[in-house]
Amino acid sequence: MASELHAGEMTTLRVARMQEYGYFLTNGYEDVMLHKKEAKNHYEEDDEVEVFLYHDHQGRLSATETVPLVTMDSFSILKVVEVKRSLGVFVDIGIQKDMLLSKDDLPYDWATWPAIGDELYCGLKLDKKQRLFADLSKFEEIQELSVAAPADSKNSEVEGLVFRFLEDGVSILTSEGYLAYLHKDEMKEQVRLGQRLTMRITFVREDGRVNVSTRPLVKEARLEDSDRLVAYMEKHGNQMPFTDKSDPEAIKNEFNISKAAFKRAMGKLIKEKKVEQQEGVTILKS
Numbered sequence: 001m002a003s004e005l006h007a008g009e010m011t012t013l014r015v016a017r018m019q020e021y022g023y024f025l026t027n028g029y030e031d032v033m034l035h036k037k038e039a040k041n042h043y044e045e046d047d048e049v050e051v052f053l054y055h056d057h058q059g060r061l062s063a064t065e066t067v068p069l070v071t072m073d074s075f076s077i078l079k080v081v082e083v084k085r086s087l088g089v090f091v092d093i094g095i096q097k098d099m100l101l102s103k104d105d106l107p108y109d110w111a112t113w114p115a116i117g118d119e120l121y122c123g124l125k126l127d128k129k130q131r132l133f134a135d136l137s138k139f140e141e142i143q144e145l146s147v148a149a150p151a152d153s154k155n156s157e158v159e160g161l162v163f164r165f166l167e168d169g170v171s172i173l174t175s176e177g178y179l180a181y182l183h184k185d186e187m188k189e190q191v192r193l194g195q196r197l198t199m200r201i202t203f204v205r206e207d208g209r210v211n212v213s214t215r216p217l218v219k220e221a222r223l224e225d226s227d228r229l230v231a232y233m234e235k236h237g238n239q240m241p242f243t244d245k246s247d248p249e250a251i252k253n254e255f256n257i258s259k260a261a262f263k264r265a266m267g268k269l270i271k272e273k274k275v276e277q278q279e280g281v282t283i284l285k286s
Helices: 139-143 218-235 248-255 259-271
Strands: 010-019 022-026 031-035 048-055 061-064 076-084 088-092 099-102 119-126 132-136 157-166 169-174 179-183 196-204 210-213 275-278 281-284
Touching: 022 048, 031 048, 088 119, 099 119, 099 132, 119 139, 119 157, 139 157, 139 169, 157 179, 157 210, 169 196, 179 196, 218 248, 218 259, 218 281, 248 259, 259 275
Parallel strands: 031 061, 179 210
Antiparallel strands: 010 022, 010 048, 022 031, 048 061, 076 088, 076 119, 088 099, 119 132, 157 169, 157 196, 169 179, 196 210, 275 281
């Protein structure tokens, strides 16, 4: 019905009557409460007020004069303010009530859920019961914000927000507006939806999209990885049960690096005569 009021929209209503604690607003068919703490001015009967409609903590349709950061027809970057594994995450939309992004719209793995302080591209939506929820922005919506990266952007450092999880990586929109793809093998560590990352552009596609990595350049990585191996051995009696011939999966599980990266780091240490390998064991020289 055209006369129905719906949460998530801005609308202009008329003051039907006043109460001690606020105003009852109407569209001529349905009334809604504008509490005095949500009103910016004093009103009289028949005054018109532009308000945003939402559900209060008791689930009642309510009004506020505070203009939200998003509506049913828009989206924006919203900050995560609370995480509840049984429900999902709550985002700040600029009004006194935070909005729930349902766990059904989040990745299956909790480790990849947004943390408090992370930011999400979100709009609003109504479920079948007309309840208002936060809604992750679709790829096509974010794509409209993007610009093509210059062809000479390779190796440039960029910052961006993870907005979508894929089977083998994540999609990111950088601060410059580039659409970026981060493959799981190029992640220095597990990333979260809504996490802001600093990355290096590794490839610029013909369409202006880019591939990125959070791993350092090979030379820097070799130094970093070799330092990590030395620290591991110092902590474990100046040796470790890993060599160039160790199982790649075992190396990945222990050090979170590929076997190729392990061999590069090990080669550096052997060349510097800091280690020697004996029967499946690497020994740190004193």
